[in-house]
Amino acid sequence: MVVLGSKVLSLEEVHRVLFEGEELVLDEAAVKNVNDNFEFLKNFSSKKLIYGINTGFGPMAQYRIPEEDTFQLQYNLIRSHSSGAGKCLAPVLTKSLMIARLSSFMQGFSGVHTDLVYLLRDMINHNIYPCIYEHGGVGASGDLVQLAHLAHALIGEGNVLYEDEIHPAAVIFAQLDLKPLDVHIREGLAVINGTSAMTGIALVNIIEARKLLLWSCSLSAMINEVVEAFDDHLSHELNVVKRHNGQNKVAEMMRGMLQGSKMIRHRPDHLYKELEEEIFKDKVQEYYSLRCVPQILGPIYDTLVHAENIVVGExxxxxxxxxVDHRAKNVFHGGNFHGDYISLEMDKVKIAMTKLSMLSERQLNYLLNDKLNHKFPPFMNLGKLGFNFGMQGVQFTATSTVAENQTLSFPMYIHSIPNNNDNQDIVSMGCNAAQMTYKVIENTFEVLTVQVMTLLQAVDYLNCQERLAGFSHKIYQDIRAIFPKFIEDAPRYADVQKIKAYLMRHEPSLTEPAVEKKPKSSPVQ
Known part of the structure; x- marks a missing residue:
């Protein structure tokens, strides 16, 4: 079980709830704190003007709402803002969003009734996914539209995805003996006024981006093997004089991955001796996409470390x-709903993942272009040249997908459009940033899929399986189990889908090269 409320919630704990089916439980002392906060607000708000309790919202806040209309005000807010468009968020994103919103409430500063935190907990544990649409939030005043659709489900009026089918929330609540939420004071505003949509998506992005980084390190090590590159560009001695943690971590990981390889070459054994040739057949130094991997993936490593710190902080x-601060006995108005922290980090992660996909595409191009590698047949064609086509068709998919990533990487953080009668005159676009990053990450898994397909064909062309490092050999075996060696031409789209799914479900590890994260009850990807 993952306990929420007793301490800081970690990314690993979120991963366990999302992908390993662990139950989320609420710390009772934290629930009591939530209740104390609610009771304080109930007493404090009497005969005081407090935004969103007895006022309108946004630029309409100058209008006082009569006491007899305050409950209806909250329902009006939820219904009016349930106005999203586009596709529904993937269930894994919706579940992460709910975890983020519940975590915010469990801090005990939202003035909400405990009914809300218990119902959110139950929806998470029962894998009930509100239908939340991708378009709507501008990331200031929170993710208003996305979170309104969460609130709409909580009050039993919206739709939810449950066991792969869409139903009215009220039907599923009745089936599972759950009571829809009643507004007590400010539950409508409390649910929709926060950064939890962008934060929930960002959490999934960090989890998947870390996985992509590990796969990129793995495939970069493997390509260095199959082309029999020299090993000094990964050496501790070369990298340690560049004082960047990420670069040194990447080089260290790749050295570990290449332990036991009979293909990677030690430069002194080949070039640091008297040579008579005027022109060398072998390149003295590899192309940048092979030689500069620590310098390229290192900044990505550091970016993800920083992004994780910011996202988990949010x-x-x-x-x-x-x-609502019941200890200070006051209610403080401000802008904690503003999503700039998440927006900026997601733009950085998006750019980092695009660069990772660009590295993969360049390594792929090197393998497929015989005029560059002087080692493999064109397009890694194991059949008859001119008659068969090898990986030629699949390369187009990788190239076009990287191009899409590059276009999607324009930053949302600096794309503010004032709205809401200029009340929201500078906004973060954080939810857009997080969703675009999710798309870039998904695209990047596709690019790495084509790369790994090509690498496996290269291994078979060289018949070098037994000369690979144990780490690389395990990857070769595991993926060959779902993608056999091919010579004759055939449609490859099903192979791309299978291998992409494999990469997303597994995580390379030096102790266990491809460990499947088997969910007990995972959301649909």
Missing amino acids: LNSVSDNPV
Whole structure:
């Protein structure tokens, strides 16, 4: 079980709930704190003007709402803002979003009734996914539209995805003996006024981006093997004089991956001796896409470390407005709903993943272009040249997908459009940034899929399986189990789908090269 409320919630704990089916439980002391906060607000708000309790919202806040209409006000807010468009978010993103919103409430500064935190917990544990649409949030005043669709389900009026089918929330609640949420004071505003949509998506992005980095390191090590590159560009001695943690971590990982390889070459054995040739057949130094991997993936490593720190910080923050502080016996108005922290980090992660896909595409091009590698047949064609086509067709998919990544990488953080009668005059576009990053990550898995297909064909062309490092050989065996060697031409789209799914479900590890993260009850990807 993952306990929420007793301490800071970690990315690993979120991973366990999302992908390993672990149950989320609420710390009872934290629930009591939530209740104390609610009771304070109930007493404090009497005869006081407090935003979103007895006022309108946004630029309509100057209008006082009569006491008899305050409950209806919350329902009006939820219904009016349930106005998203586009596709529904993937279930894994919706579940992560709910975890993020619940984490914010469990800090005890939102003035919400405990009914809300218990119902959110139950929806998470029962894998009930509100239908939340991708378009709508501008990332200031929170992810208003996306979170309104969460609230719409909570009050039993919206639709939910349950066991792969869409149903009215009220039907599923009745089936599972769950009571829809009743508004007590400010539950409508509390649910929609926060950064939890962008944060939930960002959490999944960090998890998947870390996996992509490990796969990129693995495939980069493997390509260095199959082309029999020299090993000094990965050496501790070369990298340690560049004082960047990420570069040194990547080089260290790749050295570990290449342990036991009979293909990687030691430069002194070949070039540091008297030579008579005027022109060398072998390149003295490899192309940048092989030789500069630590320098290229190193900044990506460091970017993900920093992004994780920011995103997990947001996960454990209070993103409401106003903030209800029962210890200070006051209600504070401000802008904790503003999503700039997440927006900026997601743009950086998006750019980093695009660069990772670009590295993969260049390594792929090197393998497929016989005029560059002088080692393999054109397009890694194991059949009859001119008659068969090898990996020629699949390369187009990788190239076009990288091009899409490059276009998607324009930053959302600097793309503010004032709206809401200029009340929201500068916004973060954080939810857009997080969703575009999710798309770039998904694209990048496709690019690496084509790369690994080509690498396996290269291994078979060289018949070098037994000369590979144990790490590379295990990857070769595991993926060959779902993608056999091919010579004759055939449609490859099904292979791309299978291998992409494999890469997304597995995580390379030096102790166990491809460990499947088997969910007990995972959301649909």
